[in-house]
Amino acid sequence: MRAAELVGRQWLNTGGKELKLQDFRGKVVILDFWTFCCINCLHVIDELRPLEAEFADEVVTVGVHSPKFEHEADPDALKAAVERYAVHHPVLDDPELTTWQNYAVKAWPTLVVLDPEGYVVHVAAGEGHVEALRSVITEVIAEHDAKGTLHRGDGPYVPPPAPETTLRFPGKVIALNNGNLLVSDSANHSLVEFESDGETVVRRIGTGERGREDGTEPTFAEPAGLALLPDDLAAEVGYDVVVADTVNHLLRGLRLADGHVSTLAGTGEQWRDGSDSGPALETPLTSPWDVSWWEPAGGVVIAMAGNHTLGLFDPRTGRVRRFAGTTVEGLRDGAADQAFFAQTSGLADGGDRLWLADSETSALRWVEADGDGFALRTAVGTGLFDFGHADGPAEKALLQHPLGVAVLPDGSVAICDTYNGAIRRYEPDTGEVSTLAADLAEPSGATVVDGELVVVSSAAHRLERPVPPGLAAKLIEGASQQVKRPSTEIASGEVELAVVFTPPPGTKLDERYGPSTRLEITSTPEDLLVEGAGVGTDLTRRLVLAEGVEHGVLHVVAQAASCDDDDQIEHPACRLTRQDWGVPVTISASGPARLPLVMGGLDA
Template identity: 55%
Template sequence: MESATNTASTVRIRASELEGRGWLNTGGADLDLEKLRGKIVILDFWTFCCINCLHVLDELRPLEQEYKDVLVTVGVHSPKFEHEADPVALAAAVERYEITHPVLDDPELITWQAYSARAWPTLVVVDPEGYIVAHLSGEGHAAGLASLIPELIAKHEAKGTLHRGDGPYVAPEAVARDLRFPGKVLPLADGNFLVSDTGHHRLVEMGPDLATVIRTIGAGTKGCSDGSAVEAEFNEPQGLALLPAEVAAQAGYDVVVADSVNHRLRGITLATGAVRTVAGNGVQRLLEAGPARVDDDGATASSTFLGTAPLEIALSSPWDVAYSSVLGSVVVAMAGTHQLFGFDPAGGAVTIVAGNGLEGLLDGPADQAWFAQPSGVTEDANGSIWVADSETSALRVVKFSDAGASGERAVTVETAIGEGLFDFGFRDGDAAAARLQHPLGVAVLPDGSVAVADTYNGAVRRYDPATKQVSTLARGLAEPSDVLLDESGDVPLLIVVEANKHQLIRLPLPKNALQVDEGAVQTQRPKTPVAAGELALTVRFSAPTGQKLDDRWGDPTQLKVSSTPPELLVAGGGTSVGLSRSLVLSPDVPEGVLHLTARAAACDGPENVNGEIPDHAACHLYQQDWGIPVILDAGGANELVLDLRGMD
């Protein structure tokens, strides 16, 4: 397909055929564009590791339901990680996330390349005649699609090219289980274990044998309702943190739950199973806060204060929680904004502990550090917070200095294992060369080493901070999503949440850990040939019908640019308004990755008599992060055009 980003908007571009290894959710049938003719088609290019892709799945659900007789969503699964190319793993992900539309398995990125996709997620809208009408990158496009779809319906009903009726989705056969894609596990004082039964949208208390169900908390239906153990509702709950007794007494509940899809923290009273919302207003947080406070001595303060009205603060896909004795608050792995938040159950304060909201791997002071979908957190004996940073396949650690006279603590972020967004593998040995693959859980072992649920490698790994060596404790597991040290018996054991086998298992701590080297690899995406020197960068954005760029406080667009390695970008980096930038690439760096973040704010009309946006208008933020691999080539392009929201 000729790329729409290089074609005038007046030229109608025929959609390319859908090619891949096979189809899911079609009852075994293969689909092609001819079979979809007469329907409005949304191609959703996704990969199941990506939190932004999961957000888009939820954004599309109401549209799929409202326009089910004319709209067909086709998920094009184009994997980032090696494990995601496994058809069994993909089938499990389609079940896990309750996807109710056809999914094309595109492991070789054939269809991805045909549509010139450059980021996860990317949406391409195809009209009933088979022509591309929109390219949308990132999340937050539901409002724009809600205005575009009726326009297409009216146009093609008038032309006689719209065909109403059932779509090609065929629901798979349901399977009954005690647990369904469990996420995290928490030990309780009585010897039982509390498990986030993520796929059933509830919590399950299990006996010491990890098999006996003692009770359930939550109705088991997707939703967000407070109340008793039988009335309350969750939406894909994940992390669990037990509060110290004195904190629980002040807060009035015992356990904090990361209710991921609801973008909330929930509180559980163990005596009754009652559930309450303790933080989050249910609106997905899209913008990171400003820089952290700085002490007089220049050190980054321990947190950025967001407020003490926690139910009014937006969160974004909280994935794990752990109580920090140093901060006196719950540390939240805020996967959706690539940050660590803090939540004080007693006082209600919500803070940003580390991460500036940019996606990637960058160490340093807390307000300057980058994370990428942090998904597991735990505290060690020194009060440091270990982080499973999933999208960089990294193990990170957040360290706190002693409190100064002001009471503030300097906070720094370091990387123990990991290289970057596109580097992963299965390699033990020296930590500098070791590789993980999308880890989701961490636990501290008796000797101070750290166990990692190395999810996409199906393994549990061990990192020794003293020797900076990595080894393998267990392998052959089915997407382990959490790991826990169990010291309830005579010898310490590991409890592993084996998500794709819907179970918890105990494993011994081996005396002699394995040494595995299956290599280090990179995400196999085509590198864009670009010429050294000046590179003109343009991000296209067209506000949806009925919306206008929100320029009440200046330019409502923003572009952030950086690179890996930093030496690749000689000029043009940093953050500024506008969606175009002149970059200068070094001729001495043969290849690298350009990291780009684009944002645009638009508000609903109608406009007032002066053509201005009224104060009561609903506003929408459009944003996307790109990590674009480039290779320097004398004959390469000297311009790069991307679509945040491009219309044809």
């Protein structure tokens, strides 16, 4: 299939040059369809780095940014995100999802490989495709090298000017017992301690290089959440602060006395499947975004943004376990082990409640004790596709991708409503939502110091105090918005849903220990599916849709295990490919009766 032209509003990381497909002729091209709110997309950016280095002369990666939220369509916000996440390849700004639709993309992230003559040769949805991509790219390079259609040399990437600020896209802030403030300086891969004014630097902890070294000259990779331990516990375990070292998939411990950093939890590898409970240093984590000591749970709760769960780390025993969630992305309340989360990115200890900002559902939620266990409740937010900026009763209020939360002295909750650039307040007693401050640059974290709210204004690269003492909340009546993603038309009645997966070259589906594939399907609303919901091992499923339902969302989780296809290898390497889709669908009598979702390969 001939590749479609790359159409958008502007190009970034090209020195101002507008690019066309013809400019990439002779190169293998990886199109990375992403949006900067999406944690899986951020994983893929990091996964592609070694491939980009390995095939620097033959391969060009092009990021196609197709926004989910309204804020992500802002060109300045995209420019900031490209710098924040160290995207070192050209990026096409696709605000109207034109190129997204031309390539029939249905999920963030999706990777499309083009050969040097401009033909689509491979498609992969989700993350974890590095080895498959390496195999495909190696084959394409060999074929076109032999044909004489491969052109080696530098690509079109032009780095932007280096910035000069003390902080660069800081993530979170906490108040220390000495009155100082500790900030995670995410894009500078370090922590910074300030005096109480939030401007005078006391010290920087970390060399500023991306890495995972312990000691008194530590390295981090985009650290985010910070949790101060109780004094008696800190004295017992030998560190004072737990750091969510997000891109390293680790928890780190900081001893404030001398700045010494140690690794507490995680292996450095991202959790993909299997057990996520056990000895902390032997159990993988996945993009821990925030952490909070919460006494009712008896440990440090981890906002595991990368797999839509909450984890729990016990500093005394050195063990970690899943605390809440199923790994399905969505919004579902109830018992902790059955709840759905969506990229939880902010936590705050509210005593008997642990408050959380669930970013992808634009929701404020909380966890509380419930009988012998814990339960999840939602204060603000309705699901994955609705957002906006509207105050009033909580059931009608709207947020847009909040990343932080803090408990105010009066017991109300301050929300860092990140993509609205606002600080919102939720009052539990009345169920009302109001706006405390607006016109902030992506507020992502907050803490309270002497009754005053200190906010991380991430895209402004500084701390701010935007809410003067005594300021009354103001009400905003805003419009409801929905995710820009186009709906997929399907037939009414019976539909075949087919997850397309072809094992990468040199591998095969491994059936030695049972089925190598798994497919789970649910829907919103739940009564959308008369038949076809549930878990099975076949990647093709017959669905029967309810009469009278015109719109809904199909939630699809697919996985496949592929192993080296060589019978001479005693212990072949196996890799798990997994992808989650939330597919908005429109049901009509004239719609197609087959819905293909490409997890890896090409749809025949």
